[in-house]
Amino acid sequence: MTHTEKNAVDLATPTGDGLDSRLVVERGSFRLDVALTAAPGDVVALLGPNGAGKTTALRALAGLVPLSGGHLRLDGAQLDRTPPESRPVGVVFQDYLLFPHLTALDNVAFGPRCHGATKAQARAQAAVWLERMGLAAHAGAKPRRLSGGQAQRVALARALATNPRLLLLDEPLAALDARTRLDIRAQLRRHLADFEAVAVLVTHDPLDAMVLADHLVVIEDGHIVQEGTPAHIARHPRTDYIAHLVGLNLYRGEAEGHTVRLDGGAGITTEEDLTGPVFVAFPPSAVTVHRARPTGASARNLWRCEVAGMETHSDQIRVALTGDLPLTADLTTIAAAELDLRAGATVWATVKATQTHAYPA
Numbered sequence: 001m002t003h004t005e006k007n008a009v010d011l012a013t014p015t016g017d018g019l020d021s022r023l024v025v026e027r028g029s030f031r032l033d034v035a036l037t038a039a040p041g042d043v044v045a046l047l048g049p050n051g052a053g054k055t056t057a058l059r060a061l062a063g064l065v066p067l068s069g070g071h072l073r074l075d076g077a078q079l080d081r082t083p084p085e086s087r088p089v090g091v092v093f094q095d096y097l098l099f100p101h102l103t104a105l106d107n108v109a110f111g112p113r114c115h116g117a118t119k120a121q122a123r124a125q126a127a128v129w130l131e132r133m134g135l136a137a138h139a140g141a142k143p144r145r146l147s148g149g150q151a152q153r154v155a156l157a158r159a160l161a162t163n164p165r166l167l168l169l170d171e172p173l174a175a176l177d178a179r180t181r182l183d184i185r186a187q188l189r190r191h192l193a194d195f196e197a198v199a200v201l202v203t204h205d206p207l208d209a210m211v212l213a214d215h216l217v218v219i220e221d222g223h224i225v226q227e228g229t230p231a232h233i234a235r236h237p238r239t240d241y242i243a244h245l246v247g248l249n250l251y252r253g254e255a256e257g258h259t260v261r262l263d264g265g266a267g268i269t270t271e272e273d274l275t276g277p278v279f280v281a282f283p284p285s286a287v288t289v290h291r292a293r294p295t296g297a298s299a300r301n302l303w304r305c306e307v308a309g310m311e312t313h314s315d316q317i318r319v320a321l322t323g324d325l326p327l328t329a330d331l332t333t334i335a336a337a338e339l340d341l342r343a344g345a346t347v348w349a350t351v352k353a354t355q356t357h358a359y360p361a
């Protein structure tokens with residue numbers, strides 16, 4: 001794009017500065033302290049284990065819990081002291097989806113009504129949004145006559161109908177069954193792509209986060225432990241929680257050339273040539289399990305382990321191993337049967353250096 005074209009776009013769609021915040025919230029012994037920034041058009045996903053503080057962060061952005069420190073600016077305007085109903089913020093919270101006594105149309109019209117539109121204007125805008133969501137035929141239906149996916153879209157329409165500058169979504173797909181989830185995820189992705197302000201969503205589901213967000217923020221115990229693009233985080237996890245989420249074995253150690261010495265004493269030979277503190281990651285599918293110690297010289301990554309547990313994982317058997325190196329291995333059902341694996345059995349695990357991935361810690 002040329003400079004002139006860029007200016008023309010800027011003039012045509014004034015989008016402001018987006019979100020600039022540092023959210024400090026204290027709730028008893030729990031303290032949240034996260035800095036969240038996003039440009040207009042960005043979709044940010046907050047990901048993290050139970051109790052990490054994701055919902056608290058979302059509620060702080062909405063104004064439902066007060067900040068005990070930090071700041072909150074949206075498109076340059078200070079929002080810290082603005083009451084929730086006066087913030088240009090649309091929310092889709094899992095726990096208060098729709099008013100049961102109102103039709104889909106009136107549920108959506110409620111949004112613009114709260115922001116000062118007349119009843120007629122609000123209903124007209126609501127009709128446009130229901131049409132956009134493919135729900136025009138359900139405008140007169142009460143929530144109990146809508147499916148979970150339809151109710152979710154009505155809730156999204158209600159939030160979007162106020163033209164928010166910040167859209168907040170708390171576990172937007174969690175209540176849906178697997179099939180509906182697939183459809184609604186794809187639709188939500190399209191709506192978020194069209195949305196020109198900032199969207200922040202909270203999820204437990206790495207797939208939702210990867211599919212819907214441009215930027216992931218991983219929160220553990222009230223703090224950001226890692227952030228970046230979904231692809232980068234999936235390839236370079238920095239905590240056990242993230243490694244588990246993206247299905248990788250993850251270790252931390254000290255690299256000297258192609259060898260990484262782990263804190264527990266075991267060593268891993270890596271493809272990368274690095275020096276200093278590093279992470280090493282490899283997928284469970286890269287692990288080969290043997291009952292007898294392999295004699296070939298090719299596998300330098302050879303560890304003696306014990307089978308700690310096994311479970312079916314998709315069409316594979318996922319085996320948890322302890323010993324020289326705690327790790328997870330994926331085997332075909334046939335391989336697991338041939339190896340006669342059971343809890344407590346001694347095995348040898350090998351991983352080719354080319355299947356590992358090391359990166360600075």
Ligand SMILES: Nc1ncnc2c1ncn2[C@@H]1O[C@H](COP(=O)(O)OP(=O)(O)OP(=O)(O)O)[C@@H](O)[C@H]1O
Nearest residue numbers: 027028030048049050051052053054055056057204
């Ligand atoms: N109303 C409250 N009063 C006091 N503490 C609270 C309150 N709500 C949540 N907390 C605490 O704040 C912390 C963060 O909770 P929060 O719900 O934000 O986490 P989360 O990451 O959204 O978790 P989940 O994924 O389980 O929803 C927890 O330790 C929780 O116990």
